[in-house]
Amino acid sequence: MPFSPNPFLDPAFEIRWAVCRAEHVEPAISEALAQARAAIEKIATQPLGELSFASTFLALEQATELLGTAWGRVTHWQSVADHPELREAHNKMLPQVSEFYASVPLNPELWQRLKAFSESGVASSVQGIERRLLEETVADFRQAGADLPEAQRTRLAALQSELAQATQKYSENVLDATNAWELIVEDEARLAGLPEHAKDAARASAQRAGRTSGWRFTLHQPSLEPVMVYAEDEALRRELWEASAAVGAREPHDNTALVRQILALRAEKAALLGKPHFADVVLERRMAQSGAQALAFVEDLAARTSEAFLREARELEEFKAAQTGASEVGRLAPWDLAFWAEKLRQHKHAFDAEALRPYFPIERVLEGLFELARRVFGVVARPREPAPEVWHAEVKFYDLFDEKSGEQLGSFYTDWHPRDSKRGGAWMNYLCTGERPGSTRGAPRTPHLGLICGNLTPPVEGRPALLTHREVETVFHEFGHLLHHLLGEVPIKSLNGVNVAWDFVELPSQIMENWCWERESLDLFARHYETGEPIPEPLFAAMVGARNFRSATFLVRQISLAKLDLLLHIDSARYLAAADIEAAIRADTAALLVPADPPVPTALRRFNHIFSDPVGYAAGYYSYQWAAVLDADAFTRFQREGLFNQKTGREFRQKILSRGNAAPAAELYRDFMGRDPELQAHLTRQGV
CATH class of the missing domain: 1.10.1370.10 (Neurolysin, domain 3)
Incomplete structure (x- = not known):
């Protein structure tokens, strides 16, 4: 597709975030919807006697690619830069997008052609990853109600749109209720027990809000948590707790x-x-x-x-x-x-968990994480200089390369700190799935593009962002999801990366957290932000001793x-x-x-x-605990064979990270471990 002045439709790998405007949303998504509908119509009206794998399943794979890319950019932007005009534009198009996606598996003419080809003699010659696409697509359609009578199909499509709108409103209520509350404390005596970093952050927050005095507390986790854990003033703790418990439970944001x-x-x-x-x-x-x-x-x-x-x-x-x-x-x-x-x-x-914070400045944490990824998985992450356009000044952009070949595997954005315009929590997402060898398009290899976001402790004047150990685990966790996408080698895009069974998707992320507890890996990055000294052995021993507290x-x-x-x-x-x-x-x-x-x-x-x-x-x-069983069990291989054992790491990359949904999750797990998962490692790690 040629260059488009609309940044949501522009096929360029580097997204022009600086020119994104709310008024771009409707024309972009309308055009992408029109193209997707035309592509579906072409598949659904072809003569039954002329069906081929390319004209049915592959054509369907490609039919919604532009829409998926454009809508993915819109929804991501809305999650990190929410404002009234953007929310209105997003919500105006949401029903149309939801209705379209719901209508695809419920299109009887389309289903007739997919089913006809899948049951034909020619389909038996479709093998390998293409066979997987055929089987997964047929299963998707049946699971979505493709075989139902017309009236039920029509209602299902409407249901999807209603669900999309209701769940979007639920999410907005949580964000708006969180942002609507603040507490200004003028008496410093009420802050007894709070770590200095939390007081500094509260003071900086008050200043950003236009206050000339006092300390400002919000319901965002980096502000809320230190109060609940350390504040000696019970009334202060109670006030923040009651406000947090009321999120989503009071008008005008009652869910x-x-x-x-x-x-x-x-x-x-x-x-x-x-x-x-x-x-x-x-x-x-x-x-x-x-x-x-x-x-x-x-x-x-x-x-x-x-x-x-x-x-x-x-x-x-x-x-x-x-x-x-x-x-x-x-x-x-x-x-x-x-x-x-x-x-x-x-x-x-x-x-005292706060004693660890000076050893986790975020830039060092990221440097150590990237070094770990190099040693274990053979990949190199480098910040892009000069950086392409980003959606906020705090956002950074990196490229990921294969260490041996030097080939660019992908790129990613990081956005780590809370803002009122950004939804809570931490997450990974992808914006582009690149071409890989074996693609029937015959296109050259192209990089994947992803992102990782969080709401971690922000920096304060004169001091970098100093993370808690749990926040360090969060960074490692989201990077594991990101690797799952960026290291994908599946030539069928919809089967790549994180597009796997939901109770398997947390394995690549949760296994990364294990390295946050090992002295050998912590020494890669856990250095005091002022002295450069590693975590003292008594503090490390206390941290490990308290792990199962x-x-x-x-x-x-x-x-x-x-x-x-x-x-x-x-x-x-x-x-x-x-x-x-x-x-x-x-x-x-x-x-x-x-x-x-x-x-x-x-x-x-x-x-x-x-x-x-x-x-x-x-x-x-439940997937978090299901995957915890998988990750604890799988990590026993690294514990036996070496935390930085490249052979083990390369096997995990080749047999899990690179294969996406190329085979059933249980099969991929057995391929790496040589057996089915066992529960005991999870319980042992938890000390239960």
């Missing part, structure tokens, strides 16, 4: 009705597809295969962890009672949990989210019939919630993972 609408739409979709519930729709082709098996996995983990979880809860209650001289042991308030847990950790392990509590927290998600999508009717859906799901997951008075609310109305996308992690949040 309660949207939760009901989304669950009802998903349940209706499952019924139309002949499934008992939405979880079975989602999991049919994932490793877990069904909602029942996923729930059994989660409940098994809960049973194995329950005793340790209750022991940890009691220990914390007893510790607080002893420290405060209370006559009786009682429940902690929710705003006391993190505070007293940190006190207990320091008491038991003589370890309250690990059962953390694990059960993840299990509780996974169970909440599965129950909502397995038994939607019961929850929709409840007068108070929050109270109903809380009662069913109460045994997995940390005991507190008042009780800790569930994440129901701010749970972006499962409610901010038509599918997303819905009925799939």
Whole structure:
């Protein structure tokens, strides 16, 4: 496609972010939709006697490429630079895009031709990766309802559009509620216990907001977390906790009705597809295969962890009672949990997590991460100079090369710190999937393009961004996702990189976190930002000793989210019939919630993972623990064969990272490990 003045349609690899405007969205997406519809129409109207693999499955693969690229740029930009005009433009086109994608597998003429070719004698000659595309496409269409009667297909298409709009609004409510709240503290005495970096950041935040005095706190994690963990002022902790707990639960950003609408739409979709519930729709082709098996996995983990979880809860209650001289042991308030847990950790392990922060300046962390990737996977990441256009001044751009051949594999953006215009959390995404050898287009090899974003501790005047160890794990985690995309060698783009079974997609990201706990790899980058000294051995030993401090509590927290998600999508009717859906799901997951008075609310109305996308992690949040089993087990190979063993790293790259969805996930795992995954390594790592 030739150069386009519209940056969302411009085929150039380097995106012209500086010229992106909200008014570009509608014409770009309208044009891309028109081209995609024309391409689908061409496939769907070709004579049945002239069908070929190229004119059906390959043509379908390419039909939506421009739309996918343009819409991907729009949705990414909206996630990192949200403003009213852009939100309006995005939301105007969202129903049309959703309706189009929903209509593709429900197009009877298109399905007739795909099915006719797949059942023809000629189709038996389609082998290798093309065979995988054929089989996956046929399965996608059937799973989406291609064989249903016309009335049901029509309703399914409408459902997808309704889901897209409802989940987008849910996400907007979480962001808007988060941004709508702030607290200005004028009395420095209220900040007793807060680390200096947190006070400096709060002061800088107040100044950016136009305040000449005071300290500004928000509900963004780098601002919220230090208060909950360190602030001696219980009233201050309570104020921030109550505001955080209310995100998505109060007007004008109340998500309660949207939760009901989304669950009802998903349940209706499952019924139309002949499934008992939405979880079975989602999991049919994932490793877990069904909602029942996923729930059994989660409940098994809960049973194995329950005793340790209750022991940890009691220990914390007893510790607080002893420290405060209370006559009786009682429940902690929710705003006391993190505070007293940190006190207990320091008491038991003589370890203050804040003592690690000076050793993790973000630039050194990234340099060490890139060096690790070079040693293990044979790739070299370099910042691009001069950098291409970016969407914000803090964003950086890198190229990734194969160390041996020098060939460029891909490029990526990084955007690490919070802004009011940026959604919360951390994530990886891709903007372009390049050509790879074997592509039927015969095109030369081209690089992939991706991005990683976070909401990590920002720098303050005179000091770099100093990360917590958990934030370091987040950086490694998202880079693992990025490698999965950039190292993909699948010639069929829709089968490349992270386009894998959702309960397998976290393996490449979570395995990277393991290196954050090893002295050998930490020494690559964990250096004091002022002295350059490595982490002292006593501090490192304390960090490792405290690794499994309250690990059962953390694990059960993840299990509780996974169970909440599965129950909502397995038994939607019961929850929709409840007068108070929050109270109903809380009662069913109460045994997995940390005991507190008042009780800790569930994440129901701010749970972006499962409610901010038509599918997303819905009925799939268990994937984090499923993949934790995989990553802990797979990392045992590196522990046996060497943390920087290039042979092991190259095998992981060749057998997992490069292969995307070229074969079933279980097959890829067995190819690397020589066997099926085993649970014990995960439990051992958690100390459970």
